[in-house]
Amino acid sequence: MESMTFVLFGATGDLAKRKIYPALFNLYMDKMMPEAISIIGLGRREWSHETLQAHVKEAVHTYSDHEADSESMESFLQNFRYCSLNVTDPEDYFKLEDLMLQREEELNIVQNRLFYLSVAPKFFEVIAANIKESGLSQTNGWKRLIIEKPFGNDLETARELNRNLSEAFNEEEIFRIDHYLGKPMIQNLETLEFANPVLQSLWNNQYISNVQITASETVGVEKRAGYYDQSGAVRDMLQNHMLQMLMMTAMHVPQKISPEQIREVKKNVMEALEPLQEDTLEEQVVRGQYTRGDIDGEEVNAYTEETGVSASSQNDTFVAAKLNINNSFWQGVPFYLRTGKRLAQKSTRIVIEFKNPLKGLYDQEEEQTSPNLLTIEINPNESITLQINSKNLLRDGKIEPVNINFSANDKHLPQAYELLIYDAMLGDPTFFAHWDEVELSWKWVQPILDAFKQNTVPLHLYEAGTMGPDAAEQLVEKDGFKWW
Ligand SMILES: NC(=O)C1=CN([C@@H]2O[C@H](COP(=O)(O)OP(=O)(O)OC[C@H]3O[C@@H](n4cnc5c(N)ncnc54)[C@H](OP(=O)(O)O)[C@@H]3O)[C@@H](O)[C@H]2O)C=CC1
Numbered sequence: 001m002e003s004m005t006f007v008l009f010g011a012t013g014d015l016a017k018r019k020i021y022p023a024l025f026n027l028y029m030d031k032m033m034p035e036a037i038s039i040i041g042l043g044r045r046e047w048s049h050e051t052l053q054a055h056v057k058e059a060v061h062t063y064s065d066h067e068a069d070s071e072s073m074e075s076f077l078q079n080f081r082y083c084s085l086n087v088t089d090p091e092d093y094f095k096l097e098d099l100m101l102q103r104e105e106e107l108n109i110v111q112n113r114l115f116y117l118s119v120a121p122k123f124f125e126v127i128a129a130n131i132k133e134s135g136l137s138q139t140n141g142w143k144r145l146i147i148e149k150p151f152g153n154d155l156e157t158a159r160e161l162n163r164n165l166s167e168a169f170n171e172e173e174i175f176r177i178d179h180y181l182g183k184p185m186i187q188n189l190e191t192l193e194f195a196n197p198v199l200q201s202l203w204n205n206q207y208i209s210n211v212q213i214t215a216s217e218t219v220g221v222e223k224r225a226g227y228y229d230q231s232g233a234v235r236d237m238l239q240n241h242m243l244q245m246l247m248m249t250a251m252h253v254p255q256k257i258s259p260e261q262i263r264e265v266k267k268n269v270m271e272a273l274e275p276l277q278e279d280t281l282e283e284q285v286v287r288g289q290y291t292r293g294d295i296d297g298e299e300v301n302a303y304t305e306e307t308g309v310s311a312s313s314q315n316d317t318f319v320a321a322k323l324n325i326n327n328s329f330w331q332g333v334p335f336y337l338r339t340g341k342r343l344a345q346k347s348t349r350i351v352i353e354f355k356n357p358l359k360g361l362y363d364q365e366e367e368q369t370s371p372n373l374l375t376i377e378i379n380p381n382e383s384i385t386l387q388i389n390s391k392n393l394l395r396d397g398k399i400e401p402v403n404i405n406f407s408a409n410d411k412h413l414p415q416a417y418e419l420l421i422y423d424a425m426l427g428d429p430t431f432f433a434h435w436d437e438v439e440l441s442w443k444w445v446q447p448i449l450d451a452f453k454q455n456t457v458p459l460h461l462y463e464a465g466t467m468g469p470d471a472a473e474q475l476v477e478k479d480g481f482k483w484w
């Protein structure tokens, strides 16, 4: 891998501590980092290089599962330097430039520069502009920008953000993290679909009856009420993670496996997504909010009782939707998506339900068959399970559903941030959100945001600890299905 400077805005923050430093350390230990790398941490705090190094060490000890011998740790930490900088102060970027140039010279490395913005989204544009104005982006190597979602707050603000970022960085230089795309099982979808002719031949509307994507969480708003009450489940999960999982599931075979082609087939899915209509939106979208209930035997507050949430909030803590993809592969196959807080279990999974044309053969009282299901568990377990029908020879030969299971659970499976940072360092954009995907996603959810804002669809309350409102059950039941 090429040598580089890794500039981390928000080096003193939570994401850096919990995810970025442990990921960098794991990559270092797995020899997946450049031989020579200059890592410069930034924040307003007046830290010394040593303070940052001690902070990184502590973060690695707390959050990395890699064994850290002291020699490796010390040589890892030697890559770090700190520079105090206020992102809105253009003068501070010259201070940063001095340090960058000094380290590039010391290490004798090309000016390959990766800028990671682990700061609030309101700073993205000012940082990009200051990087450009200060000349930091005029390098004799490459430059890249990593940003975290949210990418805008709606279609209009997302477009504006993108316009402004494009002043300083080209699309090929912008790596938009959607951490779901870093999850090993999501990355594995490509292989599952395209490296298995048996599955690929069934991956269409001739054999599949419906697809269900669930991301359920047991946590509530935690300490993020300020953000979440303005965001809700649609902006927080549906527009990004859920639609990315949909794209990864419904994409059709590309001409070849390359970042450009994978992004192209993902985009095709979004382009074929049937737009929601204002007058029928309620038939396809369920908005929910949790009331008091029980999670793992513990009583929890209603959403409107959470600290920082207004008692009259109409915010969505749950959303379920039925999506139709109007292309020859998926016409007639509903894709059901649901996500919410304070649900019965933490589980992210994709379930492919196959059609059962042979059902009639066995439909006598004693011989019921179940649909074949392919379940891809993404989080917290990682597995692929195929449910088939089989005779139970120990119970009078009755037909029963049994599972063929591949479980990838392993504590050494790389973490999402590890895979994503590695790809960004390499310059591989496959598992980052392209602007086209982001824009098409906002476009598709915009009617939902409008309807929720105008209160033209009901807010269904659900008890914490359940799987959401009854209306979400009815969404699939009226098509003759049930949630798996
Ligand atoms: N934490 C998480 O788990 C996740 C976070 N994210 C996203 O990552 C980003 C960072 O989140 P998180 O780390 O939690 O936030 P924190 O509030 O913990 O950290 C914010 C960072 O920004 C720095 N900062 C704030 N204002 C300025 C400024 N004017 N100039 C320079 N630096 C500044 C702070 O440094 P200092 O105080 O020293 O100035 C600090 O390092 C956000 O966009 C968030 O949405 C995404 C997914 C998960």
Ligand SMILES: O=C1O[C@H](COP(=O)(O)O)[C@@H](O)[C@H](O)[C@H]1O
Binding pocket: 217, 236, 237, 348, 379
């Ligand atoms: O981006 C987000 O994701 C988390 C859920 O992520 P997971 O990896 O634990 O499934 C969610 O809790 C959070 O609200 C959202 O911003």
